[in-house]
Amino acid sequence: MKAKWELGVGLFGLLLLIWSHYTGLFVAPPEAMMGDVGRILYAHVPTAWVGLLTYLVAFIAAVGAIWTGRWAWDAMVEASVEVGLLLNVLLLVQGSLWAKPTWGVYWTWDPRLTTCAIMVVAFGVVLTLRRQIDDPMRRLTLSSVATIIAFVNVPIVYLSVKWWRTLHQPYSSPDTVDGSMVTPLRVAAFGMLFLATGFVVRRWRQVNTRLAIEVQAPDLPEEPKPLHVEESK
Amino acid sequence: MSATLRVLQKDLLIEWRSRSRTVALLSFAYTILLIFAFAVGPDSAALKLHAGAYLWLGLLLSSTLLLDRTMRIEFEAGAMEKLMLVPVPATGIFYGKAVANLIQLCIVGAFSVPLVFIVCDATMVEPFGWLAATVFLGAAGLAAPGTMYSAMIARLSGKQLLLPLMLFPLVVPVIVAAVKATSLTMLGDPMNQIGSWLTLLACFNLVYWSLCGVLFGRVVEA
Amino acid sequence: MTGMIEGGWEFVWSVYGITWAGLALYAWHLYRHEKAS
Numbered sequence: 474m475k476a477k478w479e480l481g482v483g484l485f486g487l488l489l490l491i492w493s494h495y496t497g498l499f500v501a502p503p504e505a506m507m508g509d510v511g512r513i514l515y516a517h518v519p520t521a522w523v524g525l526l527t528y529l530v531a532f533i534a535a536v537g538a539i540w541t542g543r544w545a546w547d548a549m550v551e552a553s554v555e556v557g558l559l560l561n562v563l564l565l566v567q568g569s570l571w572a573k574p575t576w577g578v579y580w581t582w583d584p585r586l587t588t589c590a591i592m593v594v595a596f597g598v599v600l601t602l603r604r605q606i607d608d609p610m611r612r613l614t615l616s617s618v619a620t621i622i623a624f625v626n627v628p629i630v631y632l633s634v635k636w637w638r639t640l641h642q643p644y645s646s647p648d649t650v651d652g653s654m655v656t657p658l659r660v661a662a663f664g665m666l667f668l669a670t671g672f673v674v675r676r677w678r679q680v681n682t683r684l685a686i687e688v689q690a691p692d693l694p695e696e697p698k699p700l701h702v703e704e705s706k
Numbered sequence: 707m708s709a710t711l712r713v714l715q716k717d718l719l720i721e722w723r724s725r726s727r728t729v730a731l732l733s734f735a736y737t738i739l740l741i742f743a744f745a746v747g748p749d750s751a752a753l754k755l756h757a758g759a760y761l762w763l764g765l766l767l768s769s770t771l772l773l774d775r776t777m778r779i780e781f782e783a784g785a786m787e788k789l790m791l792v793p794v795p796a797t798g799i800f801y802g803k804a805v806a807n808l809i810q811l812c813i814v815g816a817f818s819v820p821l822v823f824i825v826c827d828a829t830m831v832e833p834f835g836w837l838a839a840t841v842f843l844g845a846a847g848l849a850a851p852g853t854m855y856s857a858m859i860a861r862l863s864g865k866q867l868l869l870p871l872m873l874f875p876l877v878v879p880v881i882v883a884a885v886k887a888t889s890l891t892m893l894g895d896p897m898n899q900i901g902s903w904l905t906l907l908a909c910f911n912l913v914y915w916s917l918c919g920v921l922f923g924r925v926v927e928a
Numbered sequence: 929m930t931g932m933i934e935g936g937w938e939f940v941w942s943v944y945g946i947t948w949a950g951l952a953l954y955a956w957h958l959y960r961h962e963k964a965s
Contacts, residue, residue, distance in 0.1 A: 492945060503932070510936035513943045520947065556954070563950045570943045574936040587863060595875040598868070605862055615858050618921050619872065622851070625917065626876055633879035633906055636887065672954060680960045 477678070483671020489664030496657040502693070510574045515657055517567045519587070519665035524560035527553050527669060528596065528624055535620035538613050544684045547613040550620055552676035554599050556669055561593050584635040592628050597622035609688050709794040713802025720779060721810060728810070731772060732817050738764040739818065743825050750827055757826035758888030761818055762844065762881055768814050769848045770870050776807055777856035796923035804853040804915070811845035831894040836904075840891065843907040844884035850911065851876050854918040858925050883907045 497515030504511025505572035531553040568586045569579045580586070599619045606612040721728060745754055753760075754776045780803075819841065822828055830837065855872045862868070887903040 498940070498944070506932060508933040508936065510933050510939055512940050516943050516947045559950060559954050563947055566946050567943050570939050570946075574939050575931060582748050591875045591878050594871065597873050598875070601871070602858075602868065605868070614792065614924050614927075618854075618925055621921070622876060622917065625913070626879075629910060629913070630875075633882045636902070636906070637882045668951065672958065675958050675962075679958070 476618050477669045477675075478676075479674035482667050485586060486664045486667025486669070486671060489660050490668060493661035493664055497654075497661065498528070501654050501657055504694075508576055509529070512521060513567065513571045514654065515661045517571060518658060519662040520560050520564050522651060522662055523665045523669045524557060524564050525627075526666070527557035527560060527673065528592070528627070528647050530673065531557055531596070531599075532624035534699075535617035535624075535632045538617040539621070542610070542611070542613065544613070544688060547609075547617070547692070548677050548680035548684055549613055550613075550617060551600070551675075551680045554596050554620060555676060557571040558593065558596055558600065559672075561589055561596070561670065564589055565593065572665040582634070584631055584638055587634045587638075588627065592623065592627060595626065596620070599623065609684065707798075709798030710802045710805070711792055713794070713799050714805050715740050717776065717803060717806035718809065721776075721806070722921055727775065728813070731768060731810075732814060735764050735768045735814050736821060738767055739821055739825055746803055753826040753899075755893070756889075757822050757828040757892055758885045760826065761815075761822045762885045763889055764822075764901055765811065765815055765844070766848065766874070766877070766881065769811055769852055770873065772810055772814070773807060773852040773856040773873075774869055776803065776810075777853070777860040780857075781860045793914070797919050799856075799926070800853065800922035803857075804849050807853050808846050808849040811849055812842060815841040815845055823911060826890045830892060832891040832900065834891075836900050837891045838887065839904055840884055840887040840900075840907070843904060843911060844880055846911045847880035847884070847907055847914070848873075848877055850914045850918050852928060854919050854922055857922065877904065879910055883910070 493515055497512050501512070501515075503509045504514070531550055534546050534549035534553055537543075538550055540546075565586065568583070568589070572581055572583070572586070573579050599616050603612055603616045604621055606615060741762060742763065743753060746756070819837065823830075852869075852873055855869055855876075859866070859868050859872070883903040883906045887900050887907070890900045892905070
């Protein structure tokens with residue numbers, strides 16, 4: 474791999490993640506109410522934060538793409554939606570596996586998990602759309618519009634599901650984190666952030682290259698050699 | 707503004723002239739309702755409890771047919787390109803089409819509501835005005851994003867599956883709010899919550915009727 | 929809530945396992961595309 478700055482950042486993030494996960498799994502104390510199951514925190518919460526952040530980056534890139542029409546922004550939309558999708562699918566799986574021992578079921582209509590499930594489809598559709606459209610400019614416009622709307626919709630969906638839920642029963646979620654757990658959690662968050670940054674930037678470079686090739690005008694044919702006519706004597 | 711009205715007039719005229727297709731759409735809505743009743747079973751208590759859900763599921767599914775159709779006619783025979791050549795602002799086109807879709811969805815809604823009452827043996831506890839407002843606001847919530855997405859997809863040949871995929875995650879708040887409000891009108895609203903759900907619907911409509919109007923121009927230019 | 933949940937390590941391992949697998953898979957996906965370009 475070419476050595477660029479994101480490789481270093483990504484590896485550093487990886488190290489932070491390894492350290493924080495190790496600490497969280499084997500060194501930190503078990504959580505007060507959830508016991509050892511609470512250790513899922515160190516994987517789940519950073520994924521949630523960085524996942525949402527990645528979608529924010531996608532939104533900004535989509536606005537930039539529509540505003541300027543430049544391919545670099547379009548490439549960033551694709552890269553960040555892709556990584557965002559990875560993180561949020563992981564989030565759903567993690568959340569589901571956390572729900573089973575704590576709430577007894579793999580799925581509850583927890584507003585955050587429900588919103589995440591809906592958003593996975595919304596952003597997944599952006600990627601599907603990109604694959605279906607051949608014309609680069611149209612692809613830029615349509616996928617950016619879809620991304621903008623998907624992102625704007627996140628708080629609306631969250632609020633409506635939250636309202637919908639509270640009418641049935643209140644849900645509990647770990648909001649306060651004990652002191653000895655804060656450090657590995659913070660480190661894990663930064664670790665995930667740096668790793669995701671490495672992923673997004675590297676993917677951005679790849680997509681950028683691909684787009685550049687795609688929108689290049691075809692080369693002009695070589696100039697024909699001047700005709701050499703022999704004079705006949 | 708006049709451009710909007712012209713487009714609206716044109717669309718409604720087209721729909722009026724192809725009334726048979728509207729009949730087909732209404733039949734579709736009716737069939738869905740029947741299928742739900744059969745799937746749920748003859749448990750009249752369950753049907754009564756979830757009548758609101760069935761109404762909106764029927765409307766949502768019918769909307770995909772409607773939206774796809776109303777936009778496809780624009781792209782057949784290059785009609786959209788010709789429309790863009792006329793100095794009509796794209797926003798005007800959007801609002802004209804979106805309002806036309808809204809009116810048609812309200813018609814489907816108006817048709818479906820009595821059906822739901824009959825099939826699910828529903829009652830009307832709260833005043834009818836609330837139900838009418840819910841159907842209108844819910845239909846509006848489907849019409850605006852639906853119009854824009856159908857424009858985005860219409861030119862991708864054979865990609866009709868994308869419309870429900872794109873639309874459904876977006877309109878989850880509409881469905882949640884509309885079903886809850888409808889159920890409350892049918893089953894009673896002791897804590898006066900209908901107002902809050904309608905407010906959510908109104909806010910959603912405010913956001914998306916403006917946002918889609920702004921973005922529509924870019925979408926059809928592409 | 930009566931007391932602390934006991935055990936549940938299989939869930940913890942599954943979560944971490946799947947998380948790391950997902951990240952590794954994406955890194956491999958990036959690597960594959962790097963080779964191609």
